[in-house]
Amino acid sequence: GNSVTQMEGPVTLSEEAFLTINCTYTATGYPSLFWYVQYPGEGLQLLLKATKADDKGSNKGFEATYRKETTSFHLEKGSVQVSDSAVYFCALNLQGGSEKLVFGKGMKLTVNP
């Protein structure tokens, strides 16, 4: 089946620290990969995505590279800010199939000033 495994938090960092959130996946086909972010009191928002191997998604200083050989899509940011405090979800769906998303458990990040 299709599944997503990601780091479980919660994680607390100081401002300007480096962030990595690991995400690995299992899929029967060729998935598109996503990172969603949920800020306090808000709905999930798409942060970035990649649709094929070696693609790099980037947004707001965050990056993730689609690694087919390691079935991974790790999220990184070089210098986090207090405003990055949120819950981060890794997800996939199968290209050419339905639009159903399979999510990881989410990781809560708190950034302190």
Next chain:
Amino acid sequence: GAVVSQHPSRVICKSGTSVKIECRSLDFQATTMFWYRQFPKQSLMLMATSNEGSKATYEQGVEKDKFLINHASLTLSTLTVTSAHPEDSSFYICSAQRGYNEQFFGPGTRLTVL
């Protein structure tokens, strides 16, 4: 980005009653909407896919007679939890699809069944 709203944001009800949750796409039309359920410290679990003008497609293990879904228009889908029980207490999230690989999520509804 596109906006999806949910109403109510929180609801508390007595066991045995029914609760309706609305999901609206405010600035685009959505042929397909999705309903998810999220338990504490768990991932979002897809409950069903709601298609405008046709019956919803439920995921394995989801009781369709308990979780009634109606996609009455291109901007509105409703989830009704019938005869709610405490184990139905959860966070329910909808999303609306706009184009390929574009889902926009509502802020969620916290249901507490006493």
